[in-house]
Amino acid sequence: MPDAVVLGAGSWGTTFAKVLADGGARTVLWARRPEAAREIDESRRNTRYLPGITLPASLHATSDVRAALADASQVYLAVPSQQLRQLLREHGDAIAPDAPIVSLMKGVEADSRLRMSAVIEQELGIDPGRIAVVSGPNLALEIAQEHPTAAVVSSTSDETARAVAKRARNDYFHSFINHDVIGTEFGGVLKNLVALAIGVVDGVGYGENTKASIMTRGLAEVTDFAVAHGAERETMRGLAGLGDLIATCGSPLSRNFTAGRLLGMGYSRTDVIARMEQVAEGLASVDPVAQLAAAKGVRMPILEQVKLVLDGAMDPKDIAPHLTTDDEPIKE
Ligand SMILES: NC(=O)c1ccc[n+]([C@@H]2O[C@H](COP(=O)([O-])OP(=O)(O)OC[C@H]3O[C@@H](n4cnc5c(N)ncnc54)[C@H](O)[C@@H]3O)[C@@H](O)[C@H]2O)c1
Numbered sequence: 203m204p205d206a207v208v209l210g211a212g213s214w215g216t217t218f219a220k221v222l223a224d225g226g227a228r229t230v231l232w233a234r235r236p237e238a239a240r241e242i243d244e245s246r247r248n249t250r251y252l253p254g255i256t257l258p259a260s261l262h263a264t265s266d267v268r269a270a271l272a273d274a275s276q277v278y279l280a281v282p283s284q285q286l287r288q289l290l291r292e293h294g295d296a297i298a299p300d301a302p303i304v305s306l307m308k309g310v311e312a313d314s315r316l317r318m319s320a321v322i323e324q325e326l327g328i329d330p331g332r333i334a335v336v337s338g339p340n341l342a343l344e345i346a347q348e349h350p351t352a353a354v355v356s357s358t359s360d361e362t363a364r365a366v367a368k369r370a371r372n373d374y375f376h377s378f379i380n381h382d383v384i385g386t387e388f389g390g391v392l393k394n395l396v397a398l399a400i401g402v403v404d405g406v407g408y409g410e411n412t413k414a415s416i417m418t419r420g421l422a423e424v425t426d427f428a429v430a431h432g433a434e435r436e437t438m439r440g441l442a443g444l445g446d447l448i449a450t451c452g453s454p455l456s457r458n459f460t461a462g463r464l465l466g467m468g469y470s471r472t473d474v475i476a477r478m479e480q481v482a483e484g485l486a487s488v489d490p491v492a493q494l495a496a497a498k499g500v501r502m503p504i505l506e507q508v509k510l511v512l513d514g515a516m517d518p519k520d521i522a523p524h525l526t527t528d529d530e531p532i533k534e
């Protein structure tokens with residue numbers, strides 16, 4: 203009986219399965235493609251997503267999702283956010299009745315505008331206390347290379363948060379806990395949008411002042427948005443807020459930064475999507491987050507400008523930490 207199953211064998215699912223296995227958990231990783239499962243199981247490699255990484259011998263992989271779920275005592279989800287609902291609809295009934303369900307994802311569902319924990323709750327009809335989310339400055343390849351890293355596990359249930367944090371830790375990965383699921387999830391979603399903006403200005407050729415201005419104002423924007431939706435302000439200063447913003451905005455390993463960079467270099471939204479080989483969740487989150495902000499009357503100038511650039515309605519070189527229509531000085 204596995205201690206943990208991870209659904210989704212991309213860069214983060216595979217890395218997180220390694221984190222769990224290296225922490226001593228009997229871990230099964232589900233890969234949609236049989237050849238990917240075979241490569242992980244037999245060669246201890248996932249060359250497409252984690253080049254150069256040798257996976258632990260104790261990690262097992264399968265392409266049979268229902269067999270993977272059978273009797274697993276914790277379930278971790280790491281598929282692209284737009285694919286989660288369908289996966290749960292097809293296979294949610296194979297999840298063991300009391301197993302905590304843990305989202306590793308950082309997106310919102312485009313149609314419903316729901317956070318991933320809300321999609322899980324709605325689709326499986328379970329108590330929110332069974333759900334946890336993991337977030338933080340967690341660039342997959344660095345963690346797969348065992349660089350010391352921290353994350354936060356959030357659940358409304360203290361018992362669930364602690365149970366997951368105890369599993370998801372080892373010599374190089376430490377899990378803190380909190381109970382602010384809204385803030386923890388929105389931190390992960392929104393830093394992707396700021397990273398898109400930072401990528402754009404990097405692609406244009408602007409320097410560190412521009413990036414620092416956008417990151418700092420971006421954090422203010424992210425915080426206003428999250429607090430308006432029920433998050434605790436403190437969470438946005440933690441690993442899932444500021445921590446993840448720093449990691450994602452400062453690294454060429456970030457797919458969101460990379461997508462933004464391509465936009466800044468002049469590629470269109472369609473070209474950028476076509477060139478990305480891994481998921482950049484921010485591209486699908488821009489519109490639903492803009493709608494959620496509008497519904498609460500939250501001002502998000504950086505997000506607005508990223509949306510204009512994506513829509514081809516703004517020249518990337520004009521993106522700034524403020525709207526050019528801001529005539530009156532605004533309090534920082
Ligand atoms: N990579 C990171 O550094 C990182 C870190 C933290 C969080 N995340 C989050 O984890 C989530 C997954 O991202 P990733 O980095 O692993 O993406 P990825 O692009 O590396 O991999 C996505 C995986 O999902 C699989 N997949 C796609 N559609 C599927 C479906 N319908 N059913 C099952 N599998 C499907 C793909 O085959 C691939 O294996 C995202 O929400 C991302 O924001 C990623």
Ligand SMILES: O=P(O)(O)OC[C@H](O)CO
Binds near residue numbers: 342449455
């Ligand atoms: O590659 P990104 O932009 O999806 O970012 C990965 C992680 O979320 C960083 O914490």
